[in-house]
Amino acid sequence: MNIELTPADVRAARAIAQWSQDELAKAAGVGISTIADFEKGTRRPIANNVEAIRRAFAERHIWFTPNGPAVFGVVVIHVVTETGGFDLIFRYMAAEAAAVQEIVATFGKIDADHVELWMDQVVTPELRAAVDALVVKFGAALPQLNKLKQKIGLLTDGEYFLMLPGQPASTIDRLAFEQYLHALNHPDAEPLSGEEEDGLFARLIERYDFTSPRTDRKTVIGSGAQPCVCRFCHRTSDETKFKKVAHVIPTALGNDHLKSAEECDDCNEYFGQHTEPSLIAMLDLQRVFLGTQGRGGTNGRPKLAFGRDSLTHDGAKVVIKAYDVAKGEDDSVEVTLGRGARQIPVAAYRALVKIAVAVIGAEHLPDLTETIDWVRVGSHGDRPLPLVATATIELPSNPSAQITVYTRKEPHDRLPHVVGEFRLGCYMFVFALPFSKRDAWNLIGFFDDPDFTDTFRHYFAAAQWAHVDLSGTSPMRIAPRLKFVRR
Ligand SMILES: [Zn+2]
Incomplete structure (x- = not known):
């Protein structure tokens, strides 16, 4: 009502x-x-x-x-089982608050003013009975309980699963939880022998540091330093203005919280006009299907024109309006859209690298001066650029884009100095920062290099990767084709 x-x-x-x-x-x-x-x-x-x-x-x-x-409240619980993760999102009105309390208390503890959800959970007949009882009592008001019951039904008695207060921020976090869960469920498993003993992450942790700033709450990179120095044009607050709020990741990609105090108004305006629109255009289909929340438009949801056709997300569903809609074989529907927004491939690459530079530890900046010049104003001339790797991954879809930056600890012949991992929902891009002084080669083919595959093992454990060439300097417009198949 x-x-x-x-x-x-x-x-x-x-x-x-x-x-x-x-x-x-x-x-x-x-x-x-x-x-x-x-x-x-x-x-x-x-x-x-x-x-x-x-x-x-x-x-x-x-x-x-x-x-x-x-x-009224919202409680998000991220559940990890050995076959994957899923979210339970309980949106509740006042009348249901007691029900949500009872649910949380089933998996944790509630005192007078303290709520604790236990991470380690184990399936027992008692737990199944407790969940059944919750479904009977509250299932109609909180349908997510049925999902929980169904998922627990797939687990065996004695099997562990995890409950986390929200989604892991990055792949590496998620995989760390999965490893932890695997160890809980297989305590007697033979330790892997010799070389294999160190598992998915040991080499990575030995060779790289990484940072993954939070995008789910207000995070400001480099606040406090006086005078401010811009990471991109190196001017100080005496020489240029720092009045605008610089979003590290464009708001059109769902970022409202991650900001930088080290990006001047001129650079902010330049990126907003010349590099970010190409990255956003490259992700147009992804953000409309994810319903990424930006600003303006239809309540901030993407509203995109592809020629005469349009693609929108109204908050609940994707709406496609197109002239060329054909019925294919076996009940499929094929839609060919007009051409989408203008994008320049290399501008999208520079926008990705800009995001990495914005969050990287300041001690790396002196070796990235050429990289930063390229991001800020430059062309790459005759120099070739490495390909960008992309994959669709099975991660819970996060409302905002995420950036993780890996920085190499020690000199190395082949491993890139800086690797960026950019994620929007289930879409992931992995790229190297070109032109670092700490790299002895041009990084062409770095992703397939044995040293890389041996170090970044977690990328190869789960996903199928494609490679895109983002070195092009000419504007282009893509006309997507969509096919919908009944399963
Ligand atoms: Zn600047």
Whole structure:
């Protein structure tokens, strides 16, 4: 049931969300005057806009009740079993809060003011009975319980699984949890002998440091230093401005939280105009299918034109409007879209490298001056660029893009100085930073080099990789073809 929104409701909800009128307007994808006039009581928005405002608040877990706006909860539990991971997302209203407490208490402990979810869980007949009881009591209100029951049904008695308060931030974290779980479930397994003993990560950890800044809460790279120095043009706050908020990863890729204090306004504007649009365009299909939350558009969801055709995500589903829709054999549907947004391959590569440079430890910057010149203004001239590896991976889809940067610890003939791993949902890109002074060669073919495959074993344990050439300097527009097959 929807309560009719009043101006007072919207003001109160804004106070809870700590949004300005402008921020609400952006989140809802409506004009600021719509909000201002509504709150003053001078004009009531059209129904669609009221709905957009309601949805924008709902995304912040604010709902409207007859007594005004109220915040209800969301609990995300990430479950890892030996066959994979999945999320349980419990969105609940006040009436269901007790149910969620009871669920958490089944897998952990709740004291007066302290909630603890235990990571190690083991399947027992008692646990199955407890889950069955939860489904009977709360399954209708919280359908995610049925999913939990079904997944636990696939495990055997005595089998361990893990419950984490959210998704692992990177592949390496996820694989560390999987290894830990494997050890719990196979305590008597023969230790692997000799060379193999060190498993998937030992070489990597021996040879590389890595950093994976969080994108799920406010994280600012390099705050505090005075005067500010821009990582890209090396000018200080005496010489240029640092007034704008520099997002490390573009907001169109779902990043609202990861920011940099070491990117000046000029560089920020340059990247926003010349490199980031190509990366975003390259990921257009991915972000529409993931429903990546950006800003503007339809409540921040992607709204893309492919020639006369369009692809949108309305918050619940993907909507494709196209002229060329053909029925294929065996019930399939084939859609050929017009040409999409303009992109320059090398600009997308430079945008990926820019993200890595933005988060890398400052001690690496002096050896990356040529890399940074290339990212900031340069062309690569006659110098060849390594291919970028891409894969679709089975990771829980994270709402925001993620960056992990690996930096080599010691000199090495073949291993790249810096490797970046960029992820949007289940789509992953692995790339080397070209032109580092710590690399003795041009890194062409680094990904298939035996030293690399031996070090970054976790990439080869799970995924099928393709390689894309992002060295092209000419603009292009891609016309995607989609095929939908009934299973
Ligand atoms: Zn700058």
